[in-house]
Amino acid sequence: MLKRTYNIKNGEVKQAIEKSGMELREFATLSLEKLNVKSKKKRIRQKALKRVFAQNEVVKEILLMVDSTNEKNQEQESSKVKKQVAREESVVSVRGLPVTFLLKLGKAHMKDLDVVKYYYNAEKEEFYKNKKLLENAIEEEAKNLDSEPLLAFQEEVQAELDKRAKK
Secondary structure: OOOOOOOOOOHHHHHHHHHHOOOHHHHHHHHHHHOOOOOOOHHHHHHHHHHHHHOHHHHHHHHHHHHHHHHHHHHHHHHHHHHHHHHHHOOOOOOOOOHHHHHHHHHHHOOOOHHHHOOOOOOOOOOOOOHHHHHHHHHHHHOOOOHHHHHHHHHHHHHHHHHHHHO
């Protein structure tokens, strides 16, 4: 199958399209939409495209439109990164909480952790009554939780911390 080629005589327009990062086919469809060309006939569409390439104003409008959508995508990506960093910083510390509460938290949110499974198992000496390992494992695993379970985890820990502060 042959690729459709469009003869662009205006070199500035061609360079501007290449710099924008969009393909020529995408540019052509956007420009035809901009001119409200609804015909499906090849000849009519090509004539309209020749007009577009001759008019720098239409080209500039389309390229500005593409740039603004690229900026929006970049802003969304940067906001996702900021949320992820804030989420990592917002993990509540579980230091100083009682073992029974930590095990309850671990069983509710992190069932697959060996520390939680084998905390009272004397045959597993590495995990047996090792509170520091339990605290570290729960804090590290909390960073990997999804948003909803993370919120539930943080609410439980905060409620326990508040309860302990009242005493």
